[in-house]
Amino acid sequence: MKKKLLSVILATAMVATMVGCGSATSEPAAAPAAEEAAPAKEAAPAEEVAEEPAAEEASDDLIVVGYAQVGAESDWRTANTESFKTTFTEENGYQLIFDDAQQKQENQIKAIRSFIQQEVDYIVVAPVVETGWETVLEEAKEAGIPVILSDRMMDVSDDSLYECWVGGNFVKEGSDAAAWLKTYLEGQGKGEEEINIVTLQGTIGASAQVGRTDGFASGMQDNWVMLDKQTGEFTQSKGQEVMESFLKKYPDIDVVVCENDNMAFGAIDAIKAAGKTCGPEGDITIISFDAVAAAFDSMIAGDMNADFECNPLHGPRVAEIIQKLQAGESVEKIQYVDEAYFDTSMDVAAIKETRAY
Structure with a gap:
Protein backbone atom coordinates (compact mmCIF):
# COMPACT_ATOMS: atom_id res chain seq x y z
CA MET A 1 0.00 0.00 0.00
CA LYS A 2 1.06 3.59 -0.52
CA LYS A 3 1.94 4.46 3.08
CA LYS A 4 4.06 1.36 3.56
CA LEU A 5 5.62 1.76 0.15
CA LEU A 6 6.61 5.35 0.95
CA SER A 7 8.36 4.21 4.12
CA VAL A 8 10.33 1.64 2.16
CA ILE A 9 11.32 4.24 -0.44
CA LEU A 10 12.49 6.72 2.22
CA ALA A 11 14.50 4.06 4.02
CA THR A 12 16.14 3.00 0.79
CA ALA A 13 17.01 6.60 -0.05
CA MET A 14 18.68 7.09 3.36
CA VAL A 15 20.82 3.98 2.92
CA ALA A 16 21.85 5.05 -0.55
CA THR A 17 22.93 8.48 0.75
CA MET A 18 24.98 6.98 3.61
CA VAL A 19 27.00 4.64 1.42
CA GLY A 20 27.37 7.14 -1.44
CA CYS A 21 25.97 4.83 -4.13
CA GLY A 22 24.28 6.32 -7.21
CA SER A 23 22.62 9.63 -7.80
CA ALA A 24 20.04 11.08 -5.45
CA THR A 25 17.77 11.85 -8.41
CA SER A 26 16.70 9.61 -11.27
CA GLU A 27 14.02 9.45 -13.94
CA PRO A 28 10.84 7.67 -12.76
CA ALA A 29 10.19 4.32 -14.43
CA ALA A 30 7.84 4.56 -17.39
CA ALA A 31 4.37 3.15 -16.78
CA PRO A 32 3.80 -0.14 -18.63
CA ALA A 33 1.32 -0.07 -21.50
CA ALA A 34 -2.18 -0.97 -20.40
CA GLU A 35 -2.23 -4.22 -22.35
CA GLU A 36 1.33 -5.28 -21.47
CA ALA A 37 2.23 -7.22 -18.37
CA ALA A 38 4.99 -6.04 -16.04
CA PRO A 39 8.02 -8.34 -15.68
CA ALA A 40 6.97 -11.59 -14.05
CA LYS A 41 7.92 -12.24 -10.46
CA GLU A 42 7.52 -15.12 -8.07
CA ALA A 43 4.16 -14.97 -6.30
CA ALA A 44 3.65 -16.69 -2.96
CA PRO A 45 0.82 -19.25 -2.78
CA ALA A 46 -2.46 -17.81 -1.48
CA GLU A 47 -2.16 -19.59 1.87
CA GLU A 48 1.31 -18.14 2.45
CA VAL A 49 0.04 -14.63 1.82
CA ALA A 50 -2.40 -15.09 4.68
CA GLU A 51 0.05 -16.80 7.08
CA GLU A 52 3.62 -15.66 6.39
CA PRO A 53 4.80 -12.12 7.35
CA ALA A 54 7.35 -12.17 4.50
CA ALA A 55 4.60 -12.65 1.93
CA GLU A 56 2.65 -9.75 3.48
CA GLU A 57 5.68 -7.49 3.11
CA ALA A 58 6.12 -8.54 -0.51
CA SER A 59 2.53 -7.54 -1.27
CA ASP A 60 3.41 -3.93 -0.34
CA GLY A 168 -19.17 5.42 -23.12
CA ASN A 169 -20.85 8.57 -24.39
CA PHE A 170 -24.38 7.40 -23.67
CA VAL A 171 -26.11 10.51 -24.99
CA LYS A 172 -24.22 10.21 -28.27
CA GLU A 173 -25.09 6.51 -28.47
CA GLY A 174 -28.78 7.41 -28.18
CA SER A 175 -28.65 10.26 -30.69
CA ASP A 176 -26.63 8.10 -33.11
CA ALA A 177 -29.34 5.43 -32.87
CA ALA A 178 -32.04 7.97 -33.74
CA ALA A 179 -29.99 9.28 -36.68
CA TRP A 180 -29.46 5.71 -37.92
CA LEU A 181 -33.20 4.99 -37.69
CA LYS A 182 -34.05 8.11 -39.68
CA THR A 183 -31.67 7.10 -42.48
CA TYR A 184 -32.83 3.48 -42.38
CA LEU A 185 -36.53 4.39 -42.64
CA GLU A 186 -35.84 6.76 -45.51
CA GLY A 187 -34.02 3.94 -47.29
CA GLN A 188 -37.06 1.74 -46.77
CA GLY A 189 -39.34 4.38 -48.26
CA LYS A 190 -40.92 5.02 -44.86
CA GLY A 191 -39.38 8.40 -44.12
CA GLU A 192 -42.75 10.18 -44.08
CA GLU A 193 -44.86 7.43 -42.52
CA GLU A 194 -46.04 7.46 -38.91
CA ILE A 195 -43.67 5.21 -36.96
CA ASN A 196 -44.76 3.66 -33.66
CA ILE A 197 -41.89 3.12 -31.21
CA VAL A 198 -41.53 1.52 -27.77
CA THR A 199 -38.44 1.66 -25.57
CA LEU A 200 -37.12 -0.93 -23.14
CA GLN A 201 -35.19 1.29 -20.73
CA GLY A 202 -32.37 0.20 -18.48
CA THR A 203 -32.31 0.58 -14.71
CA ILE A 204 -33.97 3.94 -14.09
CA GLY A 205 -31.43 6.51 -12.93
CA ALA A 206 -28.40 4.64 -14.31
CA SER A 207 -26.18 6.77 -16.54
CA ALA A 208 -26.65 4.48 -19.54
CA GLN A 209 -30.44 4.65 -19.19
CA VAL A 210 -30.52 8.41 -18.76
CA GLY A 211 -28.09 9.11 -21.59
CA ARG A 212 -29.55 6.72 -24.15
CA THR A 213 -33.13 7.80 -23.40
CA ASP A 214 -32.25 11.50 -23.68
CA GLY A 215 -30.04 11.01 -26.72
CA PHE A 216 -32.69 9.12 -28.65
CA ALA A 217 -35.36 11.65 -27.64
CA SER A 218 -33.24 14.44 -29.11
CA GLY A 219 -33.44 12.76 -32.52
CA MET A 220 -37.18 12.00 -32.53
CA GLN A 221 -38.90 13.05 -35.76
CA ASP A 222 -42.33 14.68 -36.02
CA ASN A 223 -43.83 11.54 -37.55
CA TRP A 224 -42.42 9.24 -34.89
CA VAL A 225 -44.70 8.30 -31.97
CA MET A 226 -43.18 7.03 -28.72
CA LEU A 227 -45.98 4.75 -27.56
CA ASP A 228 -44.40 3.72 -24.27
CA LYS A 229 -41.19 3.46 -22.25
CA GLN A 230 -40.68 1.00 -19.40
CA THR A 231 -37.66 -0.35 -17.60
CA GLY A 232 -36.45 -3.85 -18.35
CA GLU A 233 -33.72 -3.42 -15.71
CA PHE A 234 -31.01 -4.38 -18.23
CA THR A 235 -31.96 -8.07 -17.91
CA GLN A 236 -33.20 -10.53 -20.52
CA SER A 237 -36.05 -11.91 -18.41
CA LYS A 238 -37.44 -8.49 -17.52
CA GLY A 239 -36.98 -7.30 -21.09
CA GLN A 240 -39.06 -10.22 -22.32
CA GLU A 241 -41.73 -9.55 -19.70
CA VAL A 242 -42.05 -5.86 -20.61
CA MET A 243 -42.10 -6.61 -24.34
CA GLU A 244 -44.89 -9.12 -23.83
CA SER A 245 -46.97 -6.43 -22.16
CA PHE A 246 -46.18 -3.95 -24.95
CA LEU A 247 -47.33 -6.42 -27.61
CA LYS A 248 -50.64 -6.96 -25.82
CA LYS A 249 -51.22 -3.23 -25.38
CA TYR A 250 -50.01 -1.95 -28.76
CA PRO A 251 -50.88 -4.01 -31.85
CA ASP A 252 -48.89 -1.90 -34.33
CA ILE A 253 -45.33 -1.52 -33.05
CA ASP A 254 -42.85 -0.62 -35.77
CA VAL A 255 -39.62 -0.12 -33.79
CA VAL A 256 -38.29 -1.40 -30.46
CA VAL A 257 -35.40 0.49 -28.88
CA CYS A 258 -33.66 -1.70 -26.32
CA GLU A 259 -31.17 0.08 -24.06
CA ASN A 260 -28.99 -3.01 -23.84
CA ASP A 261 -28.50 -6.30 -25.66
CA ASN A 262 -29.89 -8.61 -23.02
CA MET A 263 -33.22 -6.80 -23.01
CA ALA A 264 -33.17 -7.00 -26.83
CA PHE A 265 -32.77 -10.78 -26.66
CA GLY A 266 -35.78 -10.95 -24.33
CA ALA A 267 -37.79 -8.66 -26.62
CA ILE A 268 -36.98 -10.84 -29.65
CA ASP A 269 -38.16 -13.94 -27.78
CA ALA A 270 -41.42 -12.19 -26.88
CA ILE A 271 -41.98 -11.01 -30.45
CA LYS A 272 -41.47 -14.50 -31.86
CA ALA A 273 -43.72 -16.06 -29.19
CA ALA A 274 -46.46 -13.62 -30.21
CA GLY A 275 -46.26 -14.84 -33.80
CA LYS A 276 -44.61 -11.68 -35.13
CA THR A 277 -41.27 -11.23 -36.86
CA CYS A 278 -38.40 -8.79 -36.42
CA GLY A 279 -35.15 -7.75 -38.03
CA PRO A 280 -34.44 -6.52 -41.57
CA GLU A 281 -37.04 -8.85 -43.13
CA GLY A 282 -39.52 -8.71 -40.25
CA ASP A 283 -42.44 -6.67 -38.94
CA ILE A 284 -40.49 -4.88 -36.21
CA THR A 285 -37.16 -3.07 -36.35
CA ILE A 286 -34.90 -3.86 -33.39
CA ILE A 287 -32.29 -1.33 -32.23
CA SER A 288 -30.01 -2.23 -29.34
CA PHE A 289 -26.96 -1.03 -27.43
CA ASP A 290 -23.70 -2.62 -26.16
CA ALA A 291 -22.73 -4.81 -29.16
CA VAL A 292 -21.70 -7.95 -27.29
CA ALA A 293 -20.84 -11.11 -29.22
CA ALA A 294 -24.35 -12.58 -28.92
CA ALA A 295 -25.78 -9.43 -30.50
CA PHE A 296 -23.69 -10.10 -33.60
CA ASP A 297 -25.17 -13.60 -33.67
CA SER A 298 -28.61 -12.00 -33.51
CA MET A 299 -27.82 -9.73 -36.45
CA ILE A 300 -26.37 -12.66 -38.39
CA ALA A 301 -29.60 -14.60 -37.72
CA GLY A 302 -31.63 -11.65 -39.04
CA ASP A 303 -33.40 -10.87 -35.74
CA MET A 304 -31.73 -7.55 -34.89
CA ASN A 305 -31.23 -4.57 -37.20
CA ALA A 306 -28.55 -2.43 -35.55
CA ASP A 307 -26.43 -2.28 -32.42
CA PHE A 308 -24.63 0.72 -30.96
CA GLU A 309 -21.43 -0.18 -29.18
CA CYS A 310 -20.70 0.50 -25.55
CA ALA A 327 3.57 9.53 -11.39
CA GLY A 328 1.94 12.69 -10.03
CA GLU A 329 0.36 13.63 -13.35
CA SER A 330 -3.08 15.17 -13.79
CA VAL A 331 -5.78 13.32 -15.74
CA GLU A 332 -8.77 14.48 -17.74
CA LYS A 333 -12.02 14.46 -15.77
CA ILE A 334 -14.13 12.82 -18.49
CA GLN A 335 -12.60 10.05 -20.61
CA TYR A 336 -14.71 8.40 -23.30
CA VAL A 337 -13.81 5.00 -24.67
CA ASP A 338 -13.80 4.40 -28.44
CA GLU A 339 -17.14 3.15 -29.81
CA ALA A 340 -18.79 2.32 -33.15
CA TYR A 341 -22.09 0.98 -34.47
CA PHE A 342 -22.97 -2.08 -36.52
CA ASP A 343 -25.95 -3.06 -38.68
CA THR A 344 -26.98 -5.80 -41.05
CA SER A 345 -25.75 -3.90 -44.09
CA MET A 346 -22.24 -4.76 -42.88
CA ASP A 347 -20.40 -8.09 -42.87
CA VAL A 348 -21.17 -8.57 -39.18
CA ALA A 349 -19.93 -12.18 -39.19
CA ALA A 350 -16.45 -11.05 -40.23
CA ILE A 351 -16.50 -8.14 -37.79
CA LYS A 352 -17.43 -10.45 -34.92
CA GLU A 353 -14.29 -12.52 -35.53
CA THR A 354 -12.12 -9.44 -34.86
CA ARG A 355 -13.68 -8.49 -31.53
CA ALA A 356 -12.69 -9.31 -27.95
CA TYR A 357 -16.25 -9.38 -26.56
Whole structure:
Protein backbone atom coordinates (compact mmCIF):
# COMPACT_ATOMS: atom_id res chain seq x y z
CA MET A 1 0.00 0.00 0.00
CA LYS A 2 1.06 3.59 -0.52
CA LYS A 3 1.94 4.46 3.08
CA LYS A 4 4.06 1.36 3.56
CA LEU A 5 5.62 1.76 0.15
CA LEU A 6 6.61 5.35 0.95
CA SER A 7 8.36 4.21 4.12
CA VAL A 8 10.33 1.64 2.16
CA ILE A 9 11.32 4.24 -0.44
CA LEU A 10 12.49 6.72 2.22
CA ALA A 11 14.50 4.06 4.02
CA THR A 12 16.14 3.00 0.79
CA ALA A 13 17.01 6.60 -0.05
CA MET A 14 18.68 7.09 3.36
CA VAL A 15 20.82 3.98 2.92
CA ALA A 16 21.85 5.05 -0.55
CA THR A 17 22.93 8.48 0.75
CA MET A 18 24.98 6.98 3.61
CA VAL A 19 27.00 4.64 1.42
CA GLY A 20 27.37 7.14 -1.44
CA CYS A 21 25.97 4.83 -4.13
CA GLY A 22 24.28 6.32 -7.21
CA SER A 23 22.62 9.63 -7.80
CA ALA A 24 20.04 11.08 -5.45
CA THR A 25 17.77 11.85 -8.41
CA SER A 26 16.70 9.61 -11.27
CA GLU A 27 14.02 9.45 -13.94
CA PRO A 28 10.84 7.67 -12.76
CA ALA A 29 10.19 4.32 -14.43
CA ALA A 30 7.84 4.56 -17.39
CA ALA A 31 4.37 3.15 -16.78
CA PRO A 32 3.80 -0.14 -18.63
CA ALA A 33 1.32 -0.07 -21.50
CA ALA A 34 -2.18 -0.97 -20.40
CA GLU A 35 -2.23 -4.22 -22.35
CA GLU A 36 1.33 -5.28 -21.47
CA ALA A 37 2.23 -7.22 -18.37
CA ALA A 38 4.99 -6.04 -16.04
CA PRO A 39 8.02 -8.34 -15.68
CA ALA A 40 6.97 -11.59 -14.05
CA LYS A 41 7.92 -12.24 -10.46
CA GLU A 42 7.52 -15.12 -8.07
CA ALA A 43 4.16 -14.97 -6.30
CA ALA A 44 3.65 -16.69 -2.96
CA PRO A 45 0.82 -19.25 -2.78
CA ALA A 46 -2.46 -17.81 -1.48
CA GLU A 47 -2.16 -19.59 1.87
CA GLU A 48 1.31 -18.14 2.45
CA VAL A 49 0.04 -14.63 1.82
CA ALA A 50 -2.40 -15.09 4.68
CA GLU A 51 0.05 -16.80 7.08
CA GLU A 52 3.62 -15.66 6.39
CA PRO A 53 4.80 -12.12 7.35
CA ALA A 54 7.35 -12.17 4.50
CA ALA A 55 4.60 -12.65 1.93
CA GLU A 56 2.65 -9.75 3.48
CA GLU A 57 5.68 -7.49 3.11
CA ALA A 58 6.12 -8.54 -0.51
CA SER A 59 2.53 -7.54 -1.27
CA ASP A 60 3.41 -3.93 -0.34
CA ASP A 61 5.02 -3.64 -3.78
CA LEU A 62 1.61 -4.01 -5.41
CA ILE A 63 -0.86 -1.22 -6.11
CA VAL A 64 -4.07 -2.26 -4.35
CA VAL A 65 -7.28 -1.50 -6.24
CA GLY A 66 -10.78 -2.04 -4.89
CA TYR A 67 -13.45 -2.40 -7.58
CA ALA A 68 -17.14 -2.06 -6.62
CA GLN A 69 -18.94 -3.59 -9.60
CA VAL A 70 -22.67 -3.24 -10.28
CA GLY A 71 -23.26 -6.98 -10.61
CA ALA A 72 -23.50 -9.54 -13.40
CA GLU A 73 -26.81 -8.56 -14.97
CA SER A 74 -25.70 -8.69 -18.59
CA ASP A 75 -23.16 -10.03 -21.07
CA TRP A 76 -21.70 -6.51 -21.22
CA ARG A 77 -21.13 -6.49 -17.46
CA THR A 78 -19.42 -9.88 -17.61
CA ALA A 79 -17.00 -8.58 -20.26
CA ASN A 80 -16.39 -5.44 -18.19
CA THR A 81 -15.56 -7.50 -15.09
CA GLU A 82 -13.21 -9.74 -17.05
CA SER A 83 -11.40 -6.68 -18.42
CA PHE A 84 -10.60 -5.54 -14.88
CA LYS A 85 -9.65 -9.00 -13.63
CA THR A 86 -7.22 -9.61 -16.49
CA THR A 87 -5.70 -6.13 -16.23
CA PHE A 88 -5.27 -5.74 -12.47
CA THR A 89 -3.14 -8.82 -11.81
CA GLU A 90 -0.05 -9.37 -9.66
CA GLU A 91 1.95 -9.90 -12.85
CA ASN A 92 0.99 -6.36 -13.86
CA GLY A 93 1.84 -4.96 -10.43
CA TYR A 94 -1.63 -4.86 -8.86
CA GLN A 95 -3.75 -6.54 -6.23
CA LEU A 96 -7.46 -6.39 -7.13
CA ILE A 97 -10.15 -6.61 -4.46
CA PHE A 98 -13.37 -7.24 -6.38
CA ASP A 99 -16.90 -6.83 -5.05
CA ASP A 100 -20.14 -7.74 -6.86
CA ALA A 101 -22.94 -5.50 -5.54
CA GLN A 102 -25.74 -7.56 -7.12
CA GLN A 103 -27.27 -4.35 -8.48
CA LYS A 104 -27.82 -2.83 -5.02
CA GLN A 105 -26.42 0.58 -4.14
CA GLU A 106 -26.26 -0.24 -0.44
CA ASN A 107 -23.93 -3.14 -1.24
CA GLN A 108 -21.62 -0.84 -3.19
CA ILE A 109 -21.51 1.66 -0.34
CA LYS A 110 -20.59 -1.16 2.06
CA ALA A 111 -17.88 -2.30 -0.36
CA ILE A 112 -16.39 1.20 -0.63
CA ARG A 113 -16.29 1.50 3.17
CA SER A 114 -14.60 -1.90 3.34
CA PHE A 115 -12.00 -0.72 0.80
CA ILE A 116 -11.36 2.36 2.94
CA GLN A 117 -10.86 0.18 6.04
CA GLN A 118 -8.43 -2.00 4.10
CA GLU A 119 -6.48 1.13 3.06
CA VAL A 120 -6.49 0.32 -0.63
CA ASP A 121 -4.57 2.65 -2.93
CA TYR A 122 -7.41 3.31 -5.38
CA ILE A 123 -11.16 2.74 -5.45
CA VAL A 124 -12.98 2.11 -8.73
CA VAL A 125 -16.79 2.23 -8.79
CA ALA A 126 -19.32 1.39 -11.49
CA PRO A 127 -22.26 3.02 -9.68
CA VAL A 128 -25.68 1.37 -9.77
CA VAL A 129 -27.38 4.78 -9.94
CA GLU A 130 -26.16 8.37 -10.16
CA THR A 131 -27.27 9.83 -6.82
CA GLY A 132 -26.67 9.08 -3.13
CA TRP A 133 -22.86 8.93 -3.04
CA GLU A 134 -21.77 12.16 -1.33
CA THR A 135 -21.21 10.77 2.17
CA VAL A 136 -19.17 7.71 1.25
CA LEU A 137 -17.08 9.67 -1.26
CA GLU A 138 -16.32 12.21 1.48
CA GLU A 139 -15.08 9.30 3.60
CA ALA A 140 -12.79 8.13 0.81
CA LYS A 141 -11.48 11.66 0.30
CA GLU A 142 -10.74 12.04 4.03
CA ALA A 143 -8.83 8.74 3.87
CA GLY A 144 -6.77 10.09 0.96
CA ILE A 145 -7.92 7.39 -1.46
CA PRO A 146 -8.58 8.50 -5.06
CA VAL A 147 -11.87 7.31 -6.57
CA ILE A 148 -12.26 6.54 -10.27
CA LEU A 149 -15.71 6.06 -11.82
CA SER A 150 -16.22 3.43 -14.51
CA ASP A 151 -19.13 3.06 -16.94
CA ARG A 152 -21.77 5.02 -15.02
CA MET A 153 -21.57 8.56 -13.68
CA MET A 154 -22.30 9.94 -10.21
CA ASP A 155 -24.32 13.13 -9.68
CA VAL A 156 -22.50 14.93 -6.85
CA SER A 157 -22.33 18.60 -5.82
CA ASP A 158 -18.52 18.50 -5.61
CA ASP A 159 -16.82 16.69 -8.48
CA SER A 160 -13.50 16.79 -6.65
CA LEU A 161 -14.84 13.80 -4.73
CA TYR A 162 -13.70 11.61 -7.62
CA GLU A 163 -10.64 11.79 -9.86
CA CYS A 164 -12.25 11.04 -13.20
CA TRP A 165 -14.82 9.01 -15.08
CA VAL A 166 -14.23 6.42 -17.83
CA GLY A 167 -17.02 5.15 -20.04
CA GLY A 168 -19.17 5.42 -23.12
CA ASN A 169 -20.85 8.57 -24.39
CA PHE A 170 -24.38 7.40 -23.67
CA VAL A 171 -26.11 10.51 -24.99
CA LYS A 172 -24.22 10.21 -28.27
CA GLU A 173 -25.09 6.51 -28.47
CA GLY A 174 -28.78 7.41 -28.18
CA SER A 175 -28.65 10.26 -30.69
CA ASP A 176 -26.63 8.10 -33.11
CA ALA A 177 -29.34 5.43 -32.87
CA ALA A 178 -32.04 7.97 -33.74
CA ALA A 179 -29.99 9.28 -36.68
CA TRP A 180 -29.46 5.71 -37.92
CA LEU A 181 -33.20 4.99 -37.69
CA LYS A 182 -34.05 8.11 -39.68
CA THR A 183 -31.67 7.10 -42.48
CA TYR A 184 -32.83 3.48 -42.38
CA LEU A 185 -36.53 4.39 -42.64
CA GLU A 186 -35.84 6.76 -45.51
CA GLY A 187 -34.02 3.94 -47.29
CA GLN A 188 -37.06 1.74 -46.77
CA GLY A 189 -39.34 4.38 -48.26
CA LYS A 190 -40.92 5.02 -44.86
CA GLY A 191 -39.38 8.40 -44.12
CA GLU A 192 -42.75 10.18 -44.08
CA GLU A 193 -44.86 7.43 -42.52
CA GLU A 194 -46.04 7.46 -38.91
CA ILE A 195 -43.67 5.21 -36.96
CA ASN A 196 -44.76 3.66 -33.66
CA ILE A 197 -41.89 3.12 -31.21
CA VAL A 198 -41.53 1.52 -27.77
CA THR A 199 -38.44 1.66 -25.57
CA LEU A 200 -37.12 -0.93 -23.14
CA GLN A 201 -35.19 1.29 -20.73
CA GLY A 202 -32.37 0.20 -18.48
CA THR A 203 -32.31 0.58 -14.71
CA ILE A 204 -33.97 3.94 -14.09
CA GLY A 205 -31.43 6.51 -12.93
CA ALA A 206 -28.40 4.64 -14.31
CA SER A 207 -26.18 6.77 -16.54
CA ALA A 208 -26.65 4.48 -19.54
CA GLN A 209 -30.44 4.65 -19.19
CA VAL A 210 -30.52 8.41 -18.76
CA GLY A 211 -28.09 9.11 -21.59
CA ARG A 212 -29.55 6.72 -24.15
CA THR A 213 -33.13 7.80 -23.40
CA ASP A 214 -32.25 11.50 -23.68
CA GLY A 215 -30.04 11.01 -26.72
CA PHE A 216 -32.69 9.12 -28.65
CA ALA A 217 -35.36 11.65 -27.64
CA SER A 218 -33.24 14.44 -29.11
CA GLY A 219 -33.44 12.76 -32.52
CA MET A 220 -37.18 12.00 -32.53
CA GLN A 221 -38.90 13.05 -35.76
CA ASP A 222 -42.33 14.68 -36.02
CA ASN A 223 -43.83 11.54 -37.55
CA TRP A 224 -42.42 9.24 -34.89
CA VAL A 225 -44.70 8.30 -31.97
CA MET A 226 -43.18 7.03 -28.72
CA LEU A 227 -45.98 4.75 -27.56
CA ASP A 228 -44.40 3.72 -24.27
CA LYS A 229 -41.19 3.46 -22.25
CA GLN A 230 -40.68 1.00 -19.40
CA THR A 231 -37.66 -0.35 -17.60
CA GLY A 232 -36.45 -3.85 -18.35
CA GLU A 233 -33.72 -3.42 -15.71
CA PHE A 234 -31.01 -4.38 -18.23
CA THR A 235 -31.96 -8.07 -17.91
CA GLN A 236 -33.20 -10.53 -20.52
CA SER A 237 -36.05 -11.91 -18.41
CA LYS A 238 -37.44 -8.49 -17.52
CA GLY A 239 -36.98 -7.30 -21.09
CA GLN A 240 -39.06 -10.22 -22.32
CA GLU A 241 -41.73 -9.55 -19.70
CA VAL A 242 -42.05 -5.86 -20.61
CA MET A 243 -42.10 -6.61 -24.34
CA GLU A 244 -44.89 -9.12 -23.83
CA SER A 245 -46.97 -6.43 -22.16
CA PHE A 246 -46.18 -3.95 -24.95
CA LEU A 247 -47.33 -6.42 -27.61
CA LYS A 248 -50.64 -6.96 -25.82
CA LYS A 249 -51.22 -3.23 -25.38
CA TYR A 250 -50.01 -1.95 -28.76
CA PRO A 251 -50.88 -4.01 -31.85
CA ASP A 252 -48.89 -1.90 -34.33
CA ILE A 253 -45.33 -1.52 -33.05
CA ASP A 254 -42.85 -0.62 -35.77
CA VAL A 255 -39.62 -0.12 -33.79
CA VAL A 256 -38.29 -1.40 -30.46
CA VAL A 257 -35.40 0.49 -28.88
CA CYS A 258 -33.66 -1.70 -26.32
CA GLU A 259 -31.17 0.08 -24.06
CA ASN A 260 -28.99 -3.01 -23.84
CA ASP A 261 -28.50 -6.30 -25.66
CA ASN A 262 -29.89 -8.61 -23.02
CA MET A 263 -33.22 -6.80 -23.01
CA ALA A 264 -33.17 -7.00 -26.83
CA PHE A 265 -32.77 -10.78 -26.66
CA GLY A 266 -35.78 -10.95 -24.33
CA ALA A 267 -37.79 -8.66 -26.62
CA ILE A 268 -36.98 -10.84 -29.65
CA ASP A 269 -38.16 -13.94 -27.78
CA ALA A 270 -41.42 -12.19 -26.88
CA ILE A 271 -41.98 -11.01 -30.45
CA LYS A 272 -41.47 -14.50 -31.86
CA ALA A 273 -43.72 -16.06 -29.19
CA ALA A 274 -46.46 -13.62 -30.21
CA GLY A 275 -46.26 -14.84 -33.80
CA LYS A 276 -44.61 -11.68 -35.13
CA THR A 277 -41.27 -11.23 -36.86
CA CYS A 278 -38.40 -8.79 -36.42
CA GLY A 279 -35.15 -7.75 -38.03
CA PRO A 280 -34.44 -6.52 -41.57
CA GLU A 281 -37.04 -8.85 -43.13
CA GLY A 282 -39.52 -8.71 -40.25
CA ASP A 283 -42.44 -6.67 -38.94
CA ILE A 284 -40.49 -4.88 -36.21
CA THR A 285 -37.16 -3.07 -36.35
CA ILE A 286 -34.90 -3.86 -33.39
CA ILE A 287 -32.29 -1.33 -32.23
CA SER A 288 -30.01 -2.23 -29.34
CA PHE A 289 -26.96 -1.03 -27.43
CA ASP A 290 -23.70 -2.62 -26.16
CA ALA A 291 -22.73 -4.81 -29.16
CA VAL A 292 -21.70 -7.95 -27.29
CA ALA A 293 -20.84 -11.11 -29.22
CA ALA A 294 -24.35 -12.58 -28.92
CA ALA A 295 -25.78 -9.43 -30.50
CA PHE A 296 -23.69 -10.10 -33.60
CA ASP A 297 -25.17 -13.60 -33.67
CA SER A 298 -28.61 -12.00 -33.51
CA MET A 299 -27.82 -9.73 -36.45
CA ILE A 300 -26.37 -12.66 -38.39
CA ALA A 301 -29.60 -14.60 -37.72
CA GLY A 302 -31.63 -11.65 -39.04
CA ASP A 303 -33.40 -10.87 -35.74
CA MET A 304 -31.73 -7.55 -34.89
CA ASN A 305 -31.23 -4.57 -37.20
CA ALA A 306 -28.55 -2.43 -35.55
CA ASP A 307 -26.43 -2.28 -32.42
CA PHE A 308 -24.63 0.72 -30.96
CA GLU A 309 -21.43 -0.18 -29.18
CA CYS A 310 -20.70 0.50 -25.55
CA ASN A 311 -17.11 -0.64 -25.12
CA PRO A 312 -16.80 -2.64 -21.85
CA LEU A 313 -13.00 -2.97 -21.88
CA HIS A 314 -12.32 -0.28 -19.29
CA GLY A 315 -9.57 -2.10 -17.39
CA PRO A 316 -6.62 -0.94 -19.52
CA ARG A 317 -7.83 2.70 -19.56
CA VAL A 318 -8.25 2.72 -15.76
CA ALA A 319 -4.78 1.18 -15.35
CA GLU A 320 -3.36 3.93 -17.56
CA ILE A 321 -5.04 6.55 -15.35
CA ILE A 322 -3.67 4.97 -12.18
CA GLN A 323 -0.14 4.95 -13.59
CA LYS A 324 -0.45 8.66 -14.39
CA LEU A 325 -1.70 9.40 -10.88
CA GLN A 326 1.16 7.33 -9.45
CA ALA A 327 3.57 9.53 -11.39
CA GLY A 328 1.94 12.69 -10.03
CA GLU A 329 0.36 13.63 -13.35
CA SER A 330 -3.08 15.17 -13.79
CA VAL A 331 -5.78 13.32 -15.74
CA GLU A 332 -8.77 14.48 -17.74
CA LYS A 333 -12.02 14.46 -15.77
CA ILE A 334 -14.13 12.82 -18.49
CA GLN A 335 -12.60 10.05 -20.61
CA TYR A 336 -14.71 8.40 -23.30
CA VAL A 337 -13.81 5.00 -24.67
CA ASP A 338 -13.80 4.40 -28.44
CA GLU A 339 -17.14 3.15 -29.81
CA ALA A 340 -18.79 2.32 -33.15
CA TYR A 341 -22.09 0.98 -34.47
CA PHE A 342 -22.97 -2.08 -36.52
CA ASP A 343 -25.95 -3.06 -38.68
CA THR A 344 -26.98 -5.80 -41.05
CA SER A 345 -25.75 -3.90 -44.09
CA MET A 346 -22.24 -4.76 -42.88
CA ASP A 347 -20.40 -8.09 -42.87
CA VAL A 348 -21.17 -8.57 -39.18
CA ALA A 349 -19.93 -12.18 -39.19
CA ALA A 350 -16.45 -11.05 -40.23
CA ILE A 351 -16.50 -8.14 -37.79
CA LYS A 352 -17.43 -10.45 -34.92
CA GLU A 353 -14.29 -12.52 -35.53
CA THR A 354 -12.12 -9.44 -34.86
CA ARG A 355 -13.68 -8.49 -31.53
CA ALA A 356 -12.69 -9.31 -27.95
CA TYR A 357 -16.25 -9.38 -26.56
